Amino acid sequence: MSKKKIDFNMYWYLLAVVVISIFITLPQLYHHVTIIGTDSLFHYNRFYDVAMQIKHHNFSYFMQLYGFLNSGRIVTAVYSPGITYLLGGLLLVCGSFFRFAIVTRLLFFILAALSMNSALKIMRVKNSVLVQLVSVLYAFTPAINSWGMAQNFSGIGAICLPLIFGCGVRMLKRPEHPISWLQLGGIMAIVLQTHLATAIQSIVILIFYAVLALIINPKSRWELVKNGIAAAILCIGLSLNIIAGMLELYADNIIVPVVAFDLKSGKGIYHLLYLSDGGWVNLFFILIVLVIMLSGFKRLSIETKATGLLSVVLFLFATTMIVDWPTVMASNPILNNTLQFPGRLKGPAITAALITIASVDSSYFSGRVRHYSKPALVGVLALFAFTNMVGNFRYSRNASQQVLSSRAVLPDLKRTKKLKQSLTEVMRSPLSDRTVNLITKSTPDYMPATRLPNQPVYGEYQRQIIRPSKNSSHVNRFGYEKVVRKHQIVVKWQGNGSYRTIPIAFYHNSRFQLNGQKITPKRAKGILRLPLVREGSGKNVLRVTYHPRVISRLLLNLSMLNWVLMIVGMAIYEYRQRKDD
Structure with a gap:
């Protein structure tokens, strides 16, 4: 078997991306800060939850145990589950949010360049100089840079977009084989596990190219339709976990919708x-x-x-x-x-x-x-x-000096020098619940509701979840102590025998046990669906678990099995190809 020499002229662009990435990130490295952007606090809670699940071998796919102030929310099951588990594992390896922010920022720049380069190869673009230069340019476009500056998940989704266009252009450029069902199905499955909004955009883009291909290449219509259906089946098979999450969240719950922009x-x-x-x-x-x-x-x-x-x-x-x-x-x-x-x-x-x-x-x-x-x-x-x-570089320097985005947290939070120093120190320290609880954003996305709200419920989430959860029993006699046990959240407090609203999400399949007795709580007043329980005098212990449908667990297991089979199959194929060479 002959050894192939690596042509470094084909990979100089990666060195350029690494050098530019380090240059852009220098202000953040110099100030040792973790930039808290618009979506940081929301996503960091999800990554922290997964990191702690892995660390403690206490897995809960549907209900978040460790994040969001231990409020039992369902988020990751429907919001980028695949990439969230990968990033949660990376966070655990990094050991702090500061190192995680630096590593992911550099990693996503490199992945964006690789994605564009691979897409242009799928399209069989021949001008190697332009291909590599465009790959470098794409890595530092505003869409990709939005992750480092604001932690927008659309920035991660944008990493996948060139591959979608690559599959679309292939439909027009290669009429003899317009679709590789394994390639297209796998790429779309990855996009779905990464960012749902990007996946919807990707479907529209692919439909645009498919319609054009059907019109201008009539001889390859059957090939395109056949392989397109096969790609869709593969994509669905790899995305059954997302279907399971949607089923759990929307089948029997009224969910707080994402707040609409004031267009x-x-x-x-x-x-x-x-x-x-x-x-x-x-x-x-x-x-x-x-x-x-x-x-x-x-x-x-x-x-x-x-x-x-x-x-x-x-x-x-x-x-x-x-x-x-x-x-x-x-x-x-x-x-x-x-x-x-x-x-x-x-x-x-x-x-x-x-x-x-x-x-x-x-x-x-x-x-x-x-x-x-x-x-x-x-x-x-x-x-x-x-x-x-x-x-x-200038944009990064300004963000590093500010640390807190103006829209990251509630407007009434005073952005003092002391807060900036505390935040910088906490984000550099080893992972703990303090890293995600020092400051919180009252984002109620995917919370259960008693009715569809006609206005944002940020204020109610702040009053009903954030403040009570931070009101520790160590400080206030009637405050709460929340701890995580095997597949459950345990809430402890001192009661006086009256009714009390517990700062825990109350989904259709949430299960409660109060002082050793299974209960079906009443619904608290307000838009958010929270449990109202009749507490006992003295110490109270509420155990919260989540029991998904049998079909949801089946879909989740099938999805994981399909991914394993595909990865193993691709590894065997690659091994045989190298052996033949």
Whole structure:
């Protein structure tokens, strides 16, 4: 068996990504801070819960035991379960949120570049210089950088988007074999385990390319449909755990919906003239695509035309230039709950724009222009890469100095120098419940409700869950002590024989045992569905467990089995391929 030599010219871009990543992250490393962005506290609770499950070998897939102030919420089962368990394991290895923030930031930059590079190879883009340069550029776009700055999960979802476009372009470019069902099914399953909103966008993108392929390649229609169905079946088989989570959450519960953006005020809508915080980066790529499309549309391949047009349309959709989003969202609850805010569309728009730029081949240029065009384009992109790198460094420096995002926690929290020092110290310390409980965000997503609220319930969650949970029995005689036991949360307090609302989520399949007796609690007053129990005089002990449906447990086990079988099968196939070589 001959040993293949590694061509380092094909991997220089990864070294460039590592160097730029370290440069951008230097302010955070220098200040030793963990940037607490818009979604940090919500996701860090999920990662901490998984880390503690792994550490204590106390697994609870449906009900969170350790996170969210031990309130028994269901979140991870429906929100990116696969990637959450991987990141929870990584958090446990890192040992602190500070190290976790640095490691994930660097890791996601590298994964984004690898994703774009792999996607362009799926598309069989031949210009290796442009392929690698575009891969570097993509790693530091605002969509990817949003994880480090605000811990938005759409930033993780954006890592997968190039692969989705790669599978879509393949449908047009390779009519003899438009879909690899194993490739497409596996990629879509990974996207579903990563970010549901990105998965919905991915389905729309794939449908766009599939419809075009059916029109322009009539001879390969059966091949496309057959392999497309096989990919969908594989994806569903690998995503049964998400179906189980949805079943548990929505079958018999009224769930607090995600708070809608105030689109009338412009929040959640991309504005062309708002170019700070990296917004100019997006506009730069779209302008290049427009120049390419307008100057030589006829010479472009069908897949490049389709991807370029899609990038421009998606970018315009992210604004209000062609869609009256406040009116559309107000009249379409399904779109409002799935898309949530149109500004999210700029992520796939920029992905498509960069793919369009990388796909421009020599045939696009003619005459003397061809000799200078490639170096000119590479020079412009390289200059942009440097400018963007410096901009990201400044953005990171500002975030590192502030530490707390203005929207990260309740508005009444005083952002003092002492709080910043305490937060920095806690996030650098070994993992404990103090790291996720020092400051909390009253995000009530996926909480059970007695009725659908007509306004946000942040205040009620703060009063009913956060404050009582932090009111420890060690400080207040009638406060609570919460501890985690095997598959259960135990709440202890001193009572006086009256009725009491317990700061625990009350789902349909939540089970309660008060002072050794199984009970079915009443529902507390308010929108949030919380248990109201008749306490005894003196010490009270409430044990909270969760009993999922048999079908849900079956779906979860089948999903895990399917993943194991696929990974083992791919490993055997790879081993045989290498052995044959």
